[in-house]
Amino acid sequence: MSLTLHVDSARWRAGFNRLVQAHPTTVPVIKGNGYGFGRDLLAREVGALGLDLIAVGTYAEVPDALAYFPSGRVMVLSPWRPFEDPDMTAAMTSDRVLHTVGRVEDVAALAAAAPGARVVLEGETSMSRHGLDRHELAAAVAELGDLVVEGFAIHLPLAGSGPADGHLREAESWAAALETSQLETTTLFVSHLSPAELGTLAERRPGLTIRPRTGTALWLGDLGALSVRATVLDRHSVGRGEQVGYRQRGVPRDGVLLILAGGTSHGVGLEAPRGAGGVLGRGKTLAKGGLEAAGLVLSPFTIAGKQRWFVEPPHMHVSMIFVPADVTAPQVGDAVDVAVRFTTTTFDRVILE
Numbered sequence: 459m460s461l462t463l464h465v466d467s468a469r470w471r472a473g474f475n476r477l478v479q480a481h482p483t484t485v486p487v488i489k490g491n492g493y494g495f496g497r498d499l500l501a502r503e504v505g506a507l508g509l510d511l512i513a514v515g516t517y518a519e520v521p522d523a524l525a526y527f528p529s530g531r532v533m534v535l536s537p538w539r540p541f542e543d544p545d546m547t548a549a550m551t552s553d554r555v556l557h558t559v560g561r562v563e564d565v566a567a568l569a570a571a572a573p574g575a576r577v578v579l580e581g582e583t584s585m586s587r588h589g590l591d592r593h594e595l596a597a598a599v600a601e602l603g604d605l606v607v608e609g610f611a612i613h614l615p616l617a618g619s620g621p622a623d624g625h626l627r628e629a630e631s632w633a634a635a636l637e638t639s640q641l642e643t644t645t646l647f648v649s650h651l652s653p654a655e656l657g658t659l660a661e662r663r664p665g666l667t668i669r670p671r672t673g674t675a676l677w678l679g680d681l682g683a684l685s686v687r688a689t690v691l692d693r694h695s696v697g698r699g700e701q702v703g704y705r706q707r708g709v710p711r712d713g714v715l716l717i718l719a720g721g722t723s724h725g726v727g728l729e730a731p732r733g734a735g736g737v738l739g740r741g742k743t744l745a746k747g748g749l750e751a752a753g754l755v756l757s758p759f760t761i762a763g764k765q766r767w768f769v770e771p772p773h774m775h776v777s778m779i780f781v782p783a784d785v786t787a788p789q790v791g792d793a794v795d796v797a798v799r800f801t802t803t804t805f806d807r808v809i810l811e
Contacts, residue, residue: 489515
Protein backbone atom coordinates (compact mmCIF):
# COMPACT_ATOMS: atom_id res chain seq x y z
CA MET A 459 0.00 0.00 0.00
CA SER A 460 2.55 2.55 -1.12
CA LEU A 461 4.15 4.67 -3.77
CA THR A 462 6.94 2.39 -4.93
CA LEU A 463 9.98 2.78 -7.17
CA HIS A 464 10.82 -0.48 -8.92
CA VAL A 465 14.38 -0.74 -10.23
CA ASP A 466 15.65 -3.22 -12.81
CA SER A 467 18.88 -3.41 -10.85
CA ALA A 468 20.97 -5.20 -13.49
CA ARG A 469 20.04 -2.70 -16.20
CA TRP A 470 20.36 0.29 -13.86
CA ARG A 471 23.80 -0.73 -12.62
CA ALA A 472 24.98 -1.52 -16.13
CA GLY A 473 24.14 2.05 -17.12
CA PHE A 474 26.12 3.83 -14.43
CA ASN A 475 28.93 1.27 -14.62
CA ARG A 476 29.41 2.18 -18.30
CA LEU A 477 29.67 5.86 -17.42
CA VAL A 478 32.21 5.23 -14.66
CA GLN A 479 34.26 2.94 -16.89
CA ALA A 480 34.35 5.67 -19.56
CA HIS A 481 35.38 8.27 -16.95
CA PRO A 482 37.10 6.53 -14.00
CA THR A 483 37.69 9.85 -12.24
CA THR A 484 33.94 10.48 -11.93
CA VAL A 485 32.70 12.00 -8.68
CA PRO A 486 29.15 10.74 -8.07
CA VAL A 487 26.79 13.43 -6.78
CA ILE A 488 24.51 12.21 -3.98
CA LYS A 489 22.36 15.09 -2.77
CA GLY A 490 18.81 16.10 -1.93
CA ASN A 491 16.47 13.12 -2.02
CA GLY A 492 19.15 10.96 -3.60
CA TYR A 493 17.51 11.32 -7.02
CA GLY A 494 14.56 9.35 -5.67
CA PHE A 495 16.63 6.36 -4.55
CA GLY A 496 17.74 7.79 -1.20
CA ARG A 497 21.24 9.00 -0.39
CA ASP A 498 22.09 5.94 1.68
CA LEU A 499 21.33 3.51 -1.15
CA LEU A 500 23.39 5.51 -3.65
CA ALA A 501 26.33 5.77 -1.26
CA ARG A 502 26.36 2.00 -0.90
CA GLU A 503 26.34 1.64 -4.69
CA VAL A 504 29.36 3.96 -4.97
CA GLY A 505 31.14 1.99 -2.28
CA ALA A 506 30.66 -1.16 -4.35
CA LEU A 507 32.21 0.63 -7.35
CA GLY A 508 35.35 1.34 -5.35
CA LEU A 509 35.35 5.10 -6.04
CA ASP A 510 37.18 7.40 -3.62
CA LEU A 511 35.00 10.52 -3.54
CA ILE A 512 31.33 11.54 -3.55
CA ALA A 513 29.74 14.99 -3.59
CA VAL A 514 26.81 16.12 -1.45
CA GLY A 515 24.77 19.29 -1.72
CA THR A 516 24.91 20.83 1.75
CA TYR A 517 26.58 20.55 5.14
CA ALA A 518 23.37 19.08 6.55
CA GLU A 519 24.02 16.05 4.34
CA VAL A 520 27.64 15.53 5.47
CA PRO A 521 27.09 13.43 8.65
CA ASP A 522 24.99 10.84 6.82
CA ALA A 523 27.42 10.80 3.90
CA LEU A 524 30.37 10.08 6.19
CA ALA A 525 28.41 7.22 7.74
CA TYR A 526 27.04 5.76 4.50
CA PHE A 527 30.35 6.10 2.65
CA PRO A 528 33.01 5.02 5.16
CA SER A 529 35.51 4.04 2.48
CA GLY A 530 36.05 7.47 0.93
CA ARG A 531 35.84 11.24 1.11
CA VAL A 532 32.95 13.69 0.82
CA MET A 533 32.93 16.97 -1.13
CA VAL A 534 30.36 19.63 -0.18
CA LEU A 535 29.09 21.42 -3.28
CA SER A 536 27.54 24.37 -1.45
CA PRO A 537 30.23 26.91 -0.62
CA TRP A 538 31.40 27.16 2.98
CA ARG A 539 30.30 30.29 4.79
CA PRO A 540 31.49 31.61 8.20
CA PHE A 541 27.87 31.75 9.40
CA GLU A 542 27.22 28.00 8.92
CA ASP A 543 25.60 26.33 11.94
CA PRO A 544 28.54 24.93 13.99
CA ASP A 545 26.63 21.65 14.35
CA MET A 546 26.59 21.34 10.57
CA THR A 547 30.32 21.93 10.27
CA ALA A 548 31.45 19.68 13.12
CA ALA A 549 33.29 17.59 10.53
CA MET A 550 35.13 20.70 9.32
CA THR A 551 38.53 19.42 10.34
CA SER A 552 37.99 15.88 9.11
CA ASP A 553 40.43 14.95 6.38
CA ARG A 554 37.53 13.10 4.73
CA VAL A 555 35.62 16.34 4.01
CA LEU A 556 36.41 18.68 1.11
CA HIS A 557 35.03 22.19 1.51
CA THR A 558 34.18 24.39 -1.46
CA VAL A 559 35.23 28.04 -1.11
CA GLY A 560 34.34 30.74 -3.58
CA ARG A 561 35.06 34.06 -1.87
CA VAL A 562 38.42 35.47 -0.81
CA GLU A 563 37.05 36.42 2.62
CA ASP A 564 35.78 32.87 3.14
CA VAL A 565 39.18 31.42 2.31
CA ALA A 566 40.68 33.61 5.01
CA ALA A 567 37.90 32.79 7.52
CA LEU A 568 38.18 29.04 6.98
CA ALA A 569 41.98 29.16 7.21
CA ALA A 570 41.61 30.84 10.61
CA ALA A 571 38.81 28.58 11.85
CA ALA A 572 40.14 25.23 10.64
CA PRO A 573 43.84 25.19 9.70
CA GLY A 574 44.62 22.07 7.70
CA ALA A 575 41.08 21.68 6.33
CA ARG A 576 40.86 20.36 2.79
CA VAL A 577 39.37 22.74 0.24
CA VAL A 578 38.36 23.04 -3.38
CA LEU A 579 38.40 26.55 -4.80
CA GLU A 580 35.53 27.34 -7.16
CA GLY A 581 35.56 29.72 -10.11
CA GLU A 582 32.56 31.81 -11.12
CA THR A 583 31.33 30.62 -14.51
CA SER A 584 28.58 31.93 -16.78
CA MET A 585 26.17 30.29 -14.31
CA SER A 586 26.82 33.40 -12.14
CA ARG A 587 25.95 31.46 -9.00
CA HIS A 588 29.01 30.98 -6.78
CA GLY A 589 32.73 31.33 -7.18
CA LEU A 590 35.82 33.48 -7.50
CA ASP A 591 36.35 35.84 -10.37
CA ARG A 592 39.50 34.76 -12.20
CA HIS A 593 41.14 38.02 -11.14
CA GLU A 594 40.66 36.99 -7.48
CA LEU A 595 42.71 33.79 -7.73
CA ALA A 596 45.94 35.41 -6.59
CA ALA A 597 44.21 37.02 -3.61
CA ALA A 598 42.62 33.68 -2.68
CA VAL A 599 45.98 31.92 -2.86
CA ALA A 600 47.46 34.55 -0.55
CA GLU A 601 44.82 33.76 2.11
CA LEU A 602 45.14 29.96 2.04
CA GLY A 603 47.39 29.69 5.07
CA ASP A 604 47.52 26.04 6.13
CA LEU A 605 44.47 24.97 4.09
CA VAL A 606 45.12 21.96 1.85
CA VAL A 607 44.00 22.56 -1.73
CA GLU A 608 42.50 19.42 -3.28
CA GLY A 609 41.47 20.95 -6.56
CA PHE A 610 39.71 23.70 -8.47
CA ALA A 611 36.05 23.46 -9.49
CA ILE A 612 33.76 24.96 -12.11
CA HIS A 613 30.00 24.52 -12.30
CA LEU A 614 28.78 25.14 -15.85
CA PRO A 615 25.27 25.57 -17.26
CA LEU A 616 23.52 22.42 -18.43
CA ALA A 617 25.06 20.61 -21.38
CA GLY A 618 23.31 21.57 -24.59
CA SER A 619 22.36 25.08 -23.41
CA GLY A 620 23.98 28.16 -24.90
CA PRO A 621 26.10 28.34 -28.05
CA ALA A 622 27.75 25.25 -29.50
CA ASP A 623 31.09 24.51 -27.82
CA GLY A 624 30.51 27.46 -25.48
CA HIS A 625 30.83 25.40 -22.31
CA LEU A 626 33.94 23.64 -23.58
CA ARG A 627 35.57 26.98 -24.38
CA GLU A 628 34.68 28.25 -20.92
CA ALA A 629 36.09 25.10 -19.30
CA GLU A 630 39.30 25.44 -21.33
CA SER A 631 39.63 29.06 -20.26
CA TRP A 632 39.40 28.08 -16.59
CA ALA A 633 41.78 25.16 -17.16
CA ALA A 634 44.33 27.61 -18.56
CA ALA A 635 43.80 29.91 -15.59
CA LEU A 636 44.41 27.01 -13.21
CA GLU A 637 47.60 25.98 -14.98
CA THR A 638 49.03 29.50 -14.81
CA SER A 639 47.89 30.18 -11.25
CA GLN A 640 49.91 29.64 -8.07
CA LEU A 641 47.49 26.99 -6.83
CA GLU A 642 49.33 23.80 -5.96
CA THR A 643 46.88 21.44 -7.64
CA THR A 644 46.38 19.88 -11.07
CA THR A 645 42.87 18.58 -10.39
CA LEU A 646 39.94 20.27 -12.11
CA PHE A 647 36.42 19.31 -11.02
CA VAL A 648 33.79 20.05 -13.67
CA SER A 649 30.01 19.83 -13.81
CA HIS A 650 27.79 19.53 -16.89
CA LEU A 651 30.24 18.80 -19.67
CA SER A 652 29.13 16.16 -22.17
CA PRO A 653 31.19 12.95 -22.54
CA ALA A 654 32.61 14.27 -25.81
CA GLU A 655 33.54 17.60 -24.21
CA LEU A 656 35.20 15.81 -21.30
CA GLY A 657 37.27 13.78 -23.72
CA THR A 658 38.31 16.87 -25.66
CA LEU A 659 39.22 18.79 -22.51
CA ALA A 660 41.33 15.91 -21.18
CA GLU A 661 43.08 15.58 -24.53
CA ARG A 662 43.87 19.28 -24.75
CA ARG A 663 44.95 19.60 -21.11
CA PRO A 664 47.01 16.45 -20.45
CA GLY A 665 48.69 18.06 -17.46
CA LEU A 666 45.39 18.23 -15.55
CA THR A 667 43.31 15.51 -13.93
CA ILE A 668 39.74 16.16 -15.06
CA ARG A 669 37.14 14.94 -12.57
CA PRO A 670 33.50 15.18 -13.74
CA ARG A 671 30.91 15.57 -10.98
CA THR A 672 27.86 13.68 -12.16
CA GLY A 673 24.40 13.16 -10.69
CA THR A 674 21.43 13.02 -13.04
CA ALA A 675 23.31 11.38 -15.92
CA LEU A 676 24.74 8.78 -13.55
CA TRP A 677 21.65 7.75 -11.59
CA LEU A 678 18.85 8.64 -14.02
CA GLY A 679 20.63 8.05 -17.30
CA ASP A 680 18.47 5.03 -18.19
CA LEU A 681 14.88 5.77 -17.17
CA GLY A 682 13.81 2.54 -18.84
CA ALA A 683 15.30 0.72 -15.85
CA LEU A 684 12.87 2.49 -13.52
CA SER A 685 9.13 2.26 -13.01
CA VAL A 686 6.89 3.87 -10.41
CA ARG A 687 3.60 2.36 -9.24
CA ALA A 688 0.96 3.52 -6.80
CA THR A 689 -1.34 1.18 -4.88
CA VAL A 690 -5.12 1.61 -5.19
CA LEU A 691 -6.20 2.09 -1.58
CA ASP A 692 -9.94 2.54 -2.15
CA ARG A 693 -12.54 3.00 -4.88
CA HIS A 694 -16.08 4.37 -4.95
CA SER A 695 -18.76 4.58 -7.64
CA VAL A 696 -19.85 8.19 -8.11
CA GLY A 697 -22.57 9.91 -10.12
CA ARG A 698 -22.44 13.13 -12.08
CA GLY A 699 -22.53 16.16 -9.80
CA GLU A 700 -21.87 14.17 -6.64
CA GLN A 701 -19.72 16.19 -4.27
CA VAL A 702 -16.53 14.58 -2.99
CA GLY A 703 -13.25 15.38 -1.25
CA TYR A 704 -12.14 18.12 1.10
CA ARG A 705 -13.44 20.80 -1.21
CA GLN A 706 -16.70 19.02 -2.06
CA ARG A 707 -16.34 19.48 -5.78
CA GLY A 708 -18.86 17.85 -8.05
CA VAL A 709 -17.62 15.07 -10.33
CA PRO A 710 -18.12 15.84 -14.05
CA ARG A 711 -19.89 12.57 -14.98
CA ASP A 712 -20.63 9.06 -13.80
CA GLY A 713 -17.57 7.04 -12.99
CA VAL A 714 -15.25 5.72 -10.31
CA LEU A 715 -13.35 7.66 -7.69
CA LEU A 716 -9.96 6.09 -6.92
CA ILE A 717 -7.92 6.78 -3.81
CA LEU A 718 -4.27 6.19 -4.76
CA ALA A 719 -1.09 6.13 -2.69
CA GLY A 720 0.98 9.23 -3.38
CA GLY A 721 0.39 12.78 -2.22
CA THR A 722 2.15 16.04 -1.49
CA SER A 723 4.45 14.44 1.12
CA HIS A 724 5.77 12.24 -1.69
CA GLY A 725 6.09 15.16 -4.10
CA VAL A 726 3.05 14.18 -6.20
CA GLY A 727 1.43 17.26 -7.68
CA LEU A 728 4.48 19.41 -6.91
CA GLU A 729 6.48 20.62 -9.87
CA ALA A 730 9.55 22.78 -10.14
CA PRO A 731 8.97 25.86 -12.34
CA ARG A 732 10.06 25.52 -15.92
CA GLY A 733 10.77 28.26 -18.42
CA ALA A 734 8.48 28.11 -21.44
CA GLY A 735 10.55 28.76 -24.55
CA GLY A 736 8.93 29.77 -27.83
CA VAL A 737 5.34 30.49 -28.85
CA LEU A 738 4.24 26.83 -28.62
CA GLY A 739 5.68 26.41 -25.12
CA ARG A 740 4.02 29.59 -23.87
CA GLY A 741 0.75 28.54 -25.47
CA LYS A 742 0.82 25.21 -23.65
CA THR A 743 1.51 27.00 -20.39
CA LEU A 744 -1.46 29.31 -20.92
CA ALA A 745 -3.72 26.41 -21.84
CA LYS A 746 -2.64 24.44 -18.80
CA GLY A 747 -3.21 27.46 -16.60
CA GLY A 748 -6.73 27.85 -17.97
CA LEU A 749 -7.54 24.21 -17.23
CA GLU A 750 -6.16 24.54 -13.71
CA ALA A 751 -8.27 27.63 -13.11
CA ALA A 752 -11.33 25.56 -14.06
CA GLY A 753 -10.34 22.84 -11.60
CA LEU A 754 -9.28 20.43 -14.35
CA VAL A 755 -5.75 19.20 -13.72
CA LEU A 756 -4.26 16.06 -15.18
CA SER A 757 -2.66 13.79 -12.63
CA PRO A 758 0.55 11.81 -13.17
CA PHE A 759 -1.38 8.54 -12.70
CA THR A 760 -2.01 6.46 -15.83
CA ILE A 761 -5.03 4.14 -16.08
CA ALA A 762 -5.98 2.26 -19.24
CA GLY A 763 -3.23 4.04 -21.17
CA LYS A 764 -4.23 7.61 -20.28
CA GLN A 765 -3.39 10.12 -17.61
CA ARG A 766 -6.45 10.68 -15.44
CA TRP A 767 -7.82 13.81 -13.80
CA PHE A 768 -7.29 14.85 -10.22
CA VAL A 769 -10.64 15.33 -8.48
CA GLU A 770 -8.95 17.93 -6.25
CA PRO A 771 -5.38 18.82 -5.27
CA PRO A 772 -3.47 15.86 -3.80
CA HIS A 773 -3.72 15.22 -0.08
CA MET A 774 -0.64 14.66 2.05
CA HIS A 775 -0.39 10.91 1.42
CA VAL A 776 -3.02 10.09 -1.20
CA SER A 777 -4.55 11.45 -4.38
CA MET A 778 -8.19 11.30 -5.52
CA ILE A 779 -8.50 10.40 -9.19
CA PHE A 780 -11.59 10.25 -11.40
CA VAL A 781 -12.06 7.45 -13.92
CA PRO A 782 -15.03 7.66 -16.35
CA ALA A 783 -17.63 4.89 -16.23
CA ASP A 784 -16.71 3.61 -19.69
CA VAL A 785 -13.15 2.80 -18.52
CA THR A 786 -12.37 -0.34 -16.53
CA ALA A 787 -11.00 0.96 -13.25
CA PRO A 788 -8.46 -1.03 -11.19
CA GLN A 789 -9.46 -2.75 -7.99
CA VAL A 790 -8.32 -2.09 -4.43
CA GLY A 791 -4.83 -3.53 -4.04
CA ASP A 792 -3.93 -3.12 -7.73
CA ALA A 793 -1.05 -0.87 -8.77
CA VAL A 794 -1.12 1.87 -11.39
CA ASP A 795 1.75 3.57 -13.22
CA VAL A 796 2.86 7.03 -12.16
CA ALA A 797 5.06 9.56 -13.99
CA VAL A 798 7.20 11.47 -11.50
CA ARG A 799 10.08 13.89 -11.32
CA PHE A 800 12.62 11.76 -9.48
CA THR A 801 14.50 14.67 -7.92
CA THR A 802 11.35 15.90 -6.14
CA THR A 803 9.74 12.58 -5.22
CA THR A 804 10.09 10.61 -2.01
CA PHE A 805 9.04 6.98 -2.35
CA ASP A 806 7.65 4.77 0.40
CA ARG A 807 9.69 1.89 -0.95
CA VAL A 808 12.53 1.37 -3.39
CA ILE A 809 12.69 -2.20 -4.66
CA LEU A 810 15.79 -3.44 -6.47
CA GLU A 811 14.54 -6.28 -8.65
